[in-house]
């Protein structure tokens with residue numbers, strides 16, 4: 563199995579110079595790691611994509627974008643937005659869709675996410691679709707029903723877009739990120755994560771049999787100390803890492819945990 567380890571830099575670092583330094587450090591460590599069983603991606607801020615993509619050109623690291631416009635895949639009067647075409651032109655080949663911070667702070671709901679996922683896939687970008695329950699939903703035992711609702715976006719895209727579900731198998735990743743685990747240091751047990759991932763894979767296969775091969779990553783407070791436990795968990799195909807991806811050393815430790823055959 564090939565695992566994915568993806569660094570979501572969020573609104574970091576503060577300067578272009580720091581983004582360049584981090585990209586340079588990551589390309590050096592990627593050159594020394596055994597990546598036979600692991601694929602790597604970093605997702606910088608939109609304004610840093612082109613410089614980071616330049617620095618990582620020829621390395622094992624792929625570059626993604628944190629967001630794309632829901633309104634146009636190309637150009638248009640959408641102040642503040644960047645389109646799928648623009649992020650691709652800057653050097654991104656993947657995009658995050660449905661991250662809980664976009665859902666929470668930007669009010670992105672199912673319709674917006676369906677539009678973004680459709681535009682990404684129709685533009686030949688890969689998409690990392692993020693799902694996960696809040697702490698309250700977790701405590702009420704609603705995790706599986708919440709993620710089933712969130713996965714309906716994928717079902718709608720399969721039903722309504724021009725993208726063949728077969729092509730989606732390679733260009734879609736699902737990241738399960740419990741909202742209460744993001745940036746908090748709190749994590750579910752690996753048994754809980756495995757059970758949830760198993761359910762996600764069943765739901766995907768129910769949408770279309772070819773989607774049973776879609777990778778399902780865990781995200782939420784993954785760090786150098788707990789990466790081994792998630793890497794060993796059943797049905798966990800990699801990690802989406804926030805805070806710990808901002809230091810080359812901790813990112814490398816996480817990569818090494820998931821790079822084991």
Ligand code: PGA
Pocket residue numbers: 570739743744745746781782783784802803804805806
């Ligand atoms: P975290 O963030 O690793 O800092 O918890 C993960 C994410 O939001 O993707």
